[in-house]
Amino acid sequence: MDAHNMNILLAGFGGQGVLFAGKLIASSALIDGLEVTWMPSYGPEMRGGTCNCSVCLSEKPIGSPLVTEPDVLVALNKPSYLKFVDAIKPGGICLIDQSLIDVCPERSDIQFVAIPATKISEDNDLQTLANVILVGQLLKLTGFSTVEVLEQAIEHSVSAKHTDLIAPNKMALKIGYNAVNQADCK
């Protein structure tokens, strides 16, 4: 995986922090001096339906900002997993929240990584930060940036009204980074 030339698709329900997770990745790329685009799905699907966002990282100017064949899929719910798993490029990565998705992929040409992000967030009193836990794991899997840069990205991305959330976000990032793949697919 060329982590500096990578197309990422993050998908889940509205409210799971899919767009924020994408924004963290995009912000880190900005700090790292890469070209980057962040494109959300927008419209009625925001209200409880599925929600996704495309993040393109590149060392060259980016053409289309829409990711239709992701190098990496981060799926936060089962409908999103089912919708996009077949679109992943051969050799790509599929990262899922195992707490919410109980599947094994039929494809053998992708790297499948499952961590129980929601359960981890609850066990660590980091409710609603499963999204950031998954970003931490993606960071370890691909090395698209560094923990230090992601911590800066968190400081930039958390709104000024909620600075108390910076520390929990950083903790979620590290816990996610150190989480172990629990995919059990024969």
Added chain:
Amino acid sequence: MAKVLMKGNEALAEGAIRAGCRHFFGYPITPQSELAAYMAKRMPKIGGTYLQAESEVSAINMVYGASAAGVRVMTSSSSPGVSLKGEGISYLIGADLPCLIVNVERSGPGLGGIQPSQGDYWMSTRATGHGDGHVLVLAPNSVQEMADFAAKAFELGDRFRMPAMILADGLLGQMMEPVELPEELDLADLPEKPWALTGTKLEREHHIANSLAMEPQDLEDMVLSRRERYRLIKATEQKCEQIMVDDAEVVVVAFGAASRIALSAVNAAREQGIKAGLIRPITLWPYPVDAVKAAAQHAKAFLSVEFSTGQMVEDVRLAVNGKCPVNFFGHTGGIVPDPSEALEAIKLSLERADSGEDFEILPFESKLGLDGSFGKPQAYAERTA
């Protein structure tokens, strides 16, 4: 200055403020609303005016009033809302008043949908309102250009005393990219407007901002003098970006968000040894006729890629003037074409260059087997839903 990550809608709003705009009149509509929301937040803090009118019609007439008073003023909306502004835009043209109108296009006709489209090309370049007039039309293709083009639009509008439009779409409005915000202009440095209605103080004749001229000869004189300005604009203000056009056999023409898709396709074509190039119109009115004409001297075929059923392709054909086929590929309804589809259209353009016939590829035709061979409309719909 360090780059920041911003949505296109917000970058355009900030760019307008930095270009000296202190008056915004609008009415909310997706996918443009972040622009108005940004103005609502910022304008009161910098001594500006943000006013949410009771309708788009009111908003554009408020723009008329503010422009007549000589200030930099803007409104923004999305396609159906811009239709409503049409009457007011025509009055602004008729009264020779500059302003900025932003259209973050969604798909139509009618209420249509809220996903990206370029279906307002004709409306923008041909008839934004009734009568015999034009507005300047700029087409950004990145968040950086969303931020930069507000200043360009105000400058051109003030210089030629006419409305300027930024024609964007939902993709450019909603997308975030790194942007280096433009320098803030000092309000004292903005161009003087000796024609503005600022009060006579009993020291001069009163000024009039009006589009009514009941005497045919007076009106013809006004329209013809405006036409003279249009001629000058067409001669001096055409702008486009050209990428790998010099040796291109297939010249793709695309503007705005479609040019991003087209660029990916052109790069992919080059990797496969196909000599493709891209002309990206930056001004849609005036259209960059000269660049297209020049490329037609060596190209074997042209391909217009648009988020519509084919509108700008007519301007390409006018400029190419029969020298070679001018083909079309597009999606509509808010579906954003995939670069791989555009690549197939590039290949087909080359294969059929000698036929002398134009072709058009739309997904429905592909499904029926009328043209192309790669259409999977349902799959595209699911993918982008």
